[in-house]
Amino acid sequence: MSLPLTSADLVGVDLAAADRDDATRRLIDLLAAAGRVTDADGFHADVRAREAQMATGMPGGVGLPHARSEHVTAPSLAVGKLREPVDWGAPDGPARLVFLIAAPAGGDADHLQILAALARRLVHESFRQSLLDAPDAATVAEIVQREVVPS
């Protein structure tokens, strides 16, 4: 793996966002600033298309927008902790934690193993809580790097 999945500059803590689309855009801007997404608008359209198929609100206050897109240069994860929770379409309430998964369009299975491992970790409440408790971006990135290991 050349690039780690995420890093402190891909984490937004205390993010103010009006709604789902706005929160997604802020995370996309982080990916674009880090050079992991070449075309922010194009990628945003891909994420919206996925979100329109089926909302990605997950149990436990998690939003998990994601897309495989040709505008993505490296498999990446942007994490946002929202100041105010926004509705992400989950039946059990709005989302406070948002994970934006950006996967390149190519079919490299080994990258996707990591994303699969992340999705599996998200089911565990202890993992979500540790991210909510994390004081800063660096800690969030460090927790993800440590906990998300392909099985």
Place this chain on the structure above:
Amino acid sequence: MKFVAVSSCPTGIAHTYMAAEALEQAGKAAGHEVHVETQGAAGSTPLDPAIIAAADGVIYAADLEVQARERFAGKPSVDVGVKKAVHDPTGVLAQAVAAVEAGVPAEDAAAAGAAPSAPRPATKVDANAGVGTRVRQWLMTGVSYMIPFVAAGGILIALGFMVAQVAWPGNEGPVAVTAVPVEDLITSFSITSGQDWAVLLYQTGAAAFGFLVAVLSGFIAYAIADRPGLVPGFVGGAISVVIGAGFLGGLVTGFVGGFLALWISRWKVPKGVRGVMPVVVTPLLSSLLTGFLMFVLIGRPIANVMEGLTSWLNGLSGSNLVLMGALLGAMMGFDLGGPINKVAYTFAVTGLATGGLTGDAVQYRIMAAVMAAGMIAPLAMALATTVRRALFTHAERENGKAAWLLGLSFISEGAIPFAAADPWRVIVSSVVGSSATGAIAMAVGSGVRAPHGGIWVLPLISNPLGFLLAVAVGTVVTAGVVVVLKGLRPNPVVQAEREADAAAATAGTPAAAQPATA
């Protein structure tokens, strides 16, 4: 209770795995055993058939069509979709328990194939990949199933030559072993006879080789169309051998058979017919159409080309021998057992049968040039996989080891897995090197009276050092060209494997030191 589940979602990177984890955790909490097959973008590892057999019920948490659903036939099942499994795994599990207790017969039991829990051969296909990648994955699936046949068959044949070299007096063994009729082997095999063992090895290897093209074609079709593709693929590959179209014909039949089967299996048919589609209708129609295409449409042009080439070669006799060696060498390297190769080989072998030849007859020199050239492709691939491992897939590297022996034994088929996986680069490099070898073998004046055997008939070869030089030069040339060509445009399958290796290597160290806590 024990459950098996399948999860999938449109993108295949999030819900698929969350549903799997949620179901497994909910099962753990409720005291049930749950095994989930994640049919996601990261590839899916099929459930162990023993686990499926032991399961009381099946949970489909799948938004895509379940792959190989017939494995679960006859078991009580619930079909809930992926979202429900993510948000309410406990409820889904309760539903599944209820279904098992009620003994709900699976609605798809009737549509299942003949062997419900048979293990399913793996493919290397990722349904979400682009067209170019998928074509390569289809090819690689066929190649990966063919490689064991190449290795086992080729090594058996080579061993047969080696034993024959010892078992027959003089140096006639490698020639004599191929002339013993199978009937003699059946009626009078003697466990103490080296000659009989040599014939046994040779004939068994030849039988394994008989499958090469059919297995290649059959598993390309399987990768494209799943089980319905197997019959037209295998049948098409077998026909390709019959009409002399070789492995290139097998590539064609693999794709043709696969897509015919895929197309036919998607027909909208009345419910009454649906049950017999996968077992009778699809294989029958797709095989018939493949057979028509091969025998009627492709068979005659190939026969015409072979005839034309043969008469052209016969007309060339007596002209510049070095040029002729280069030409025959190029033909030997072109399709590795296919029509062009066969014309050159038959031309040389037919020459041997000419009566009253003297020791340095042109016919013997032609045979030597053809034999040397036919050794190049497998030897060069073996060399290339040794010096530039990173350019080849894992399967190819393994095959490269066997290719040394196959090449030395003049078994050109040893290079087919390489050529089938990457036809243009391998064929171009093979033609260049084999052609050089043919020319050099002619120039140094080597001759041989044996039509088979490669290095094992070296004692029968005049100017053996010149012969070896020709082989060495061609091997290095072809290996060099293929390394350059493959280096220009890296193969994504190889890159993916390399990254997987790197990830596995790094994951083993720091990650293991800090195990994730739940």
